[in-house]
Amino acid sequence: MTAQLIDGNALSKTLRADVATRAAALTARGHRPGLAVVLVGDNPASEVYVRNKVKACQDNGLHSVMDRFPAALAESDLLAHIAKLNADPSIHGILVQLPLPAHIDSHKVIEAIVPEKDVDGFHVANAGALLTGKPLFLPCTPYGVVKMFEAHGIDLKGANAVVIGRSNIVGKPMALLLLEAGATVTICHSKTRDIGKHTRDADVVVAATGRRNILTVDMVKPGATVIDVGMSRNDEGKLCGDVDFDAVREVAGYITPVPGGVGPMTITMLLVNTTEAAERTAQG
Numbered sequence: 001m002t003a004q005l006i007d008g009n010a011l012s013k014t015l016r017a018d019v020a021t022r023a024a025a026l027t028a029r030g031h032r033p034g035l036a037v038v039l040v041g042d043n044p045a046s047e048v049y050v051r052n053k054v055k056a057c058q059d060n061g062l063h064s065v066m067d068r069f070p071a072a073l074a075e076s077d078l079l080a081h082i083a084k085l086n087a088d089p090s091i092h093g094i095l096v097q098l099p100l101p102a103h104i105d106s107h108k109v110i111e112a113i114v115p116e117k118d119v120d121g122f123h124v125a126n127a128g129a130l131l132t133g134k135p136l137f138l139p140c141t142p143y144g145v146v147k148m149f150e151a152h153g154i155d156l157k158g159a160n161a162v163v164i165g166r167s168n169i170v171g172k173p174m175a176l177l178l179l180e181a182g183a184t185v186t187i188c189h190s191k192t193r194d195i196g197k198h199t200r201d202a203d204v205v206v207a208a209t210g211r212r213n214i215l216t217v218d219m220v221k222p223g224a225t226v227i228d229v230g231m232s233r234n235d236e237g238k239l240c241g242d243v244d245f246d247a248v249r250e251v252a253g254y255i256t257p258v259p260g261g262v263g264p265m266t267i268t269m270l271l272v273n274t275t276e277a278a279e280r281t282a283q284g
């Protein structure tokens, strides 16, 4: 059996068309959704991510500003800039691209964003609310994965789900969303003794480590849904995920490719969150 591909580009196209319609309606009422992207330093990967986010805003009728600062920026100056964006009525979402330079406390910076503009869903108020089921925003990457399950009618009720990775931005919120959807969830990480022991019994596996081939075909139950969040470069410099794609696609039921899977969905959900923030403001 060859797995059915979950195409993040195709799903994004549909969801972005809806965002563009909502953004146009808001703009007509004087509430054009606005996203501020803040980049500190010159990390080349961050530059690409930020450029893609700003372009996606432009392509779908959202207002976007990109604020670039040198790596030597003082933490206090960054906090002052966030305060300015918090007060700016043309900005509904604030995204600070991570990682920040080592001398800046990223927790402090994220906590400085008002939760109503925290479109990444990383503020402690939103992360905490995710635990109780009512956040203002879901973190974009796990939110995008949920949309992929929905689009393909993948039923999570009673499913065994394994998340590999336990970061605050992907692994942990992903596990909470799967739990919320009714799955029985296991979280694996770098200290897990035998990941395959868990994944072989899983109906759904979400790999989010950034380590190539962390999930190989012998670790996958036939027919399972395999979601690859990982992004790294192979020896030839080609973008690849965490999953041994060519072999795993022969046994899985559904699989996401890299590129063209979770990556575009993450940006799409950022647009969705920013539009939703603007709709809330417009409603007063």
Ligand code: NAP
Pocket: 141, 164, 165, 166, 167, 168, 169, 170, 171, 188, 189, 190, 191, 192, 208, 209, 210, 211, 214, 229, 230, 231, 232, 262, 263, 264, 266, 267
């Ligand atoms: P992260 O903060 O570095 O976390 C990586 C996680 O993987 C950690 O929990 C770590 O475990 C676990 N891990 C590392 N090596 C492992 C191993 N050998 N076995 C099992 N677990 C292992 O990274 P992240 O921010 O969550 O991102 C994860 C990956 O997703 C990266 O490749 C990133 O580029 C990608 N990503 C993609 C998107 C997208 O839109 N496609 C968005 C965000 C992130 P410990 O906690 O024990 O160290």
